[in-house]
Amino acid sequence: MDNPKAFISYAWESEEAKIWVKELATELRNDGIDAKLDQWEIVPGDQMPHFMEKSVREK
Numbered sequence: 001m002d003n004p005k006a007f008i009s010y011a012w013e014s015e016e017a018k019i020w021v022k023e024l025a026t027e028l029r030n031d032g033i034d035a036k037l038d039q040w041e042i043v044p045g046d047q048m049p050h051f052m053e054k055s056v057r058e059k
Helices: 015-030 047-059
Strands: 005-007 032-035
Touching: 005 047, 015 032
Parallel strands: 005 032
Antiparallel strands: none
């Protein structure tokens, strides 16, 4: 059985928010949830809209 998946979308308003979201995603992964987070997945040259759409559509 595959682990549950979660795509985390958030506003890039502050560094504090980015840190909080990264901590949340880390906790989810530690609990066996495949959390997708741009901070881990995006590399230079990637398109953010494509990443977001792909992450939402993945089952």
